[in-house]
Amino acid sequence: MKLEMMEPIVKKFYEGLEQGKFYARKCKECGAVEFPPHLACNACGYHETEWCEVSGHGRLVDFTLPGPQNDKPYLKENGKYAYGAVEIDEGAQYTYVIYGITKKKAPAIRAALMAGEKVGVHAKVIDRPGYKMLTFELD
Numbered sequence: 001m002k003l004e005m006m007e008p009i010v011k012k013f014y015e016g017l018e019q020g021k022f023y024a025r026k027c028k029e030c031g032a033v034e035f036p037p038h039l040a041c042n043a044c045g046y047h048e049t050e051w052c053e054v055s056g057h058g059r060l061v062d063f064t065l066p067g068p069q070n071d072k073p074y075l076k077e078n079g080k081y082a083y084g085a086v087e088i089d090e091g092a093q094y095t096y097v098i099y100g101i102t103k104k105k106a107p108a109i110r111a112a113l114m115a116g117e118k119v120g121v122h123a124k125v126i127d128r129p130g131y132k133m134l135t136f137e138l139d
């Protein structure tokens, strides 16, 4: 995955990560925010979106602990993690790697989600060879 091979929209997203900024696309028609950014709006299908910055804060919607097939050693170098759906404060939902969720803490986090409590997360950018990767971490 080389930067020059990516589409401009993906490139700006990754360049943002290098600078600690989180770039999203906002729909000119309905105002929905696409993050990670897409060219068109997934909410209404409108083709015109514009750049905006999002805070990198949100809430955990759901998660699963990694099993033997999808447990990645390079991810573990940064701590214990799970895979989870995050809804950012600006409204877009996507699946990310979530740090701070351990097997021990998982039942309590699951109970909080079931009870409708907000489980806050924030963006955590990790270094990969040649690029930055966006993950999230429990607040």
Ligand SMILES: [Zn+2]
Binding pocket: 027, 028, 029, 030, 031, 032, 041, 042, 043, 044, 045, 046
């Ligand atoms: Zn829209």
